[in-house]
Amino acid sequence: MKRLFALGLLLVLLPAAAAETHTVEVSQSDDGSSYYFEPDVLQVAVGDIVRFEWGNGSHNIAQASDGEANSYVSGFYSGEPQVGGNWTLPAEYTETDGTLDYLCEPHALMGMRGSIIVGSGAAPIPEITLEFGEFPWLSYLLIIPLLGTMWCWGFRHHPEAPRVIALGTTLATLLLSITIFLKAGSSSGYRLMEEYVWSSQFGVSLLLGVDGLSAPMVLLTGILGPLTVLFAWEEQKRPALFFGLLLLLQTATLGVFVTLDYFVFYLFWEVVLIPMFFLVAIWGGPARRYAAYKFFIYTFTASLVMLVGFMALYFEAGANTFSMIEIAKQSGSFAPTFQKWVFAALFIGFAVKMPMVPFHTWLPDAHVEAPTAGSIVLAGIMLKLGLYGLMRAALAPLPLGAEYFVPVMVALAIVSIIYGAALSLAQTDLKKLVAYSSISHMGIALLGVATLTELGLAGAVYMMFAHGLLSPAMFMIAGVVLHQLGTRDIPKLGGLAQKQPYTATLFVAIFLGSLGLPGMATFVAELSVFVAFFQSHGYWLLLPIFGMVLTAGYHLWALQRSVFGPLSKEVNVEKVHEALWYEQWPLFTIVTLAVLFGVLPQILMSPITVACYDILRLMGGV
Template identity: 40%
Template sequence: MNPDTAGWALTVALFLPLVGAGLLALMPARLDREIRWAAVGITAVAFALVAVITASFDFSRTAELQFVTDVNWISAISARFILGIDGISLPLFFLTYLLTLLCAIYTTKILPAPGKPKGFLGLMLLLQTGMAGTFVAFDLILFFVFWELVLVPMFFLIGMWGGSRRDYASVKFFLYTLFASVFMLVAFLAVYFQAGAETWSIIELSQMGTIGSRTFQIWAFAGIFFGFAVKVPMWPFHTWLPDAHTEAPTVGSVLLAGVLLKMGTYGFIRIALPILPEGAIAFAPVIGVLAVIGIIYGSLCCLAQTDVKRLIAFSSVGHMGFVMLGVAAMNEAGIQAALFGNIAHGVITGMLFFLAGSLHERYHTREIAVIGGGMLTKLPRYGVMLTFVAVASLGLPGLAGFWGEFTAMWAAISPGGGLDAQYGGLYLVLVVLAAIGTVLTAGYFLWMLQRMNLGKPLDRWRDEPLADVMTVEWVSWTPLLFLIVALGIFPRLLFGVQNDAVAALMRAVTG
């Protein structure tokens, strides 16, 4: 497949899940098992096509857009339908399709009540198209359409299949993100008119140099910042996340952590930095401070949690803080760290939410005190798996979680890079505080493992016939376990793909 002439492949891969959702809607609701396996088939075909695109991708020129589709779309507002993929978007696009396939496989056995697979899986496929579209759209209007598309399926996944407080969590998620998106859209409009009202193309806008005055850049960046920061989410815009994660069904939490949060950080890197470089540099210390507050705050909140899923949700606030610290460094190493941290968090925390969901299926509770200890005795394979993924999440060297966090801290104070000298040592203080956050992260994960894995099972569970890891779980989880190890041992799997693309992007930022 030629990446210069096969733009149709990317378009087909993008909209295949959407077509699949329509096909599921036509199937009789009584065909429960057939609907579940149809979803597996649709996501498998889509993933296979993405795998072919990845294999055909020209890794010698990752800074260039490949598999491009560029056609006229809405002439009245000069919007074009521009799809493409480069070294920055390829890993995120691949992860989106992998996680959705694994979620579909998981639902063949485990589906939240009420058991209505047609609606549930149809929404999941619609969500897949929205998430994937944000990573390959290179027109601001098209990007915004995909950005908003994800709100509807996630709202219903939480609101219809979530926990006891699902109504509150779904409405909060919807309103927070929709409200923030208004500011982002206004900033897009401001950029469009300031640039001469001729193009919405992200690539063309990035190549224009400085658009408007420094004051304009700062105000426009502020609007875009708010829209993306809520989706990341950065402190103090994070409050929707713990509720959404806690109440969402397992598949919803996996996709929310694994892909949805990455839309915000990707937006910063793809749009905000190259199009508004002066605004980005002015906001860099603010981003860095908020990121480190999120790291410390998220870790302290984790230490206070009694619900496993809520603990994992708050851990995402801290982990995404490291991603944004990399963005705040404003150099190639920092952006590389942010992109690597994105993928590592998606793989590790997606896996943690799979584990939390299966834990609830067995114990019918997520309360650490109620579950008690002895899981290594009662469920040895599950207990070992939980230990492995938790250790990966706390950043153990040799596993995927280490490289994004370490490189982000190094980039922020690296000689000849970052903004530490310009801001009088502020970044050194931020890195010291972030390092303290890594210690707190180790603390809450080890505390969780000590209370759940060690010791003896409580009397109430001692004679309870609890199943260890099932076949469908092995199939769903093994690819993520493999990636945790592979990315930890061979970080070049990502750094190598991203390197030239990040270098080109940073040239647009620094001029």
């Protein structure tokens, strides 16, 4: 019995005995001319113990995001600066391979930094599930609207046929997008993957796949397709070209959402510009050409900066592939300075598309001059490409760059929230009001990304979806008003509820949903983002909350001046009637969906949260 007890005790003590204890001196020179950790770079084995012992001076130990950081953000922390004593690094930090950078807060600017290299020094790459499908669902998702485009263009001399073709095509795409969303599920990793090698020499492939980040965007694109076609049902000016461009635009945006290859992502990204340019330039308002060229120049220039970032990732990774998944696995080898510069390039490219202040000036012109169908797609889908690209293409491969630019993202997000809301409050053109409101809402989404937390990222994606439903509906309302009264000037409106009570009810529901009424999708998104931001930045939350006060103001004021009150005497209200069936059904559908996803947020939030968790795992934040 004694021998068994001794053997058991030996087995218990062996692991502890194998762990070596290392000591780091925390001190400074007697004359205060130098501050140091000794050794400043310590190599330890997995499971070893690291003990810090104080010498001269008052110091502390705080984990740093990289070897150049000057402040503590998160991680291990010894407490406030102290004189004398010792502190042991929590064992959890040496349980896996990785490099731990740390600093002394009072003396970081004097170069008092150190590093602990655990094991190989490279953090283990998390396993992300890659599930290839047996049926090419995603290929068909891209092929069907592309075939519809060519089919529409083949009926140039049959004005009635293109709209029927477009509606049938978008309905088929909607059914396919619902199927893909359901098949993607709420599991970790990528589903329904397909790969078609384009150039093995350069590592370019049509690599397709969906997860909880892309599947909701695919669903949103599928939903808006037939609603846009319906709302533009009576388009008489070159209908074959018009509906063909809408389908081509849908193809390109879906391509951005489902591709996992940087090079192909960029190609789809650029193709998006072409149909939108022509939609604005041909079917837009009086200043349509100016707006179209401004839109193209802004977004194309920004995308070139983004391309530089993509190429830098490709060459620095040295993996001879443009696969986002493979390049993200190399992030541990990217130097902090490299990550900061490349993240800056990608952020500029994506921020222009969102758009964030000060890159926003193309948006109001494009929205005001675009036809209603163009504004629907621009607000509902295209603005989401920027934030989606930031989360898909930039966060995972450049975690240190993302952490470094958190203050910049927070500042731009808050400025965009308040500035966009304030300008919306000052507008008299209903369409321009909605355009500036998009800047404010996308600022909320960027604020969620800037938290770099699971809840914040999930809230950002949910905001993209919610705004993608309700903002197009607000543009539809502006279109209905313009069609019937010949003006969008809010002071000239008034009393519309007396002439079109059903349409006015939809009008009110959509505006209340947009401002964040509980029970509708936007409320879920805003609540998630604000809770996450408060957890990470505390009472700085008061600034975006002030933006929400302005948001409520411009929504309610616009309603009061246009829907309620006495009938306007500045326009001919006698011809005002309920919106036509092809205008009412899209509005009713959007209100229904906004309520559905507001009451049952788990439908979207479950897969979104899992995808955001995967992103943080790749970043090393979980």
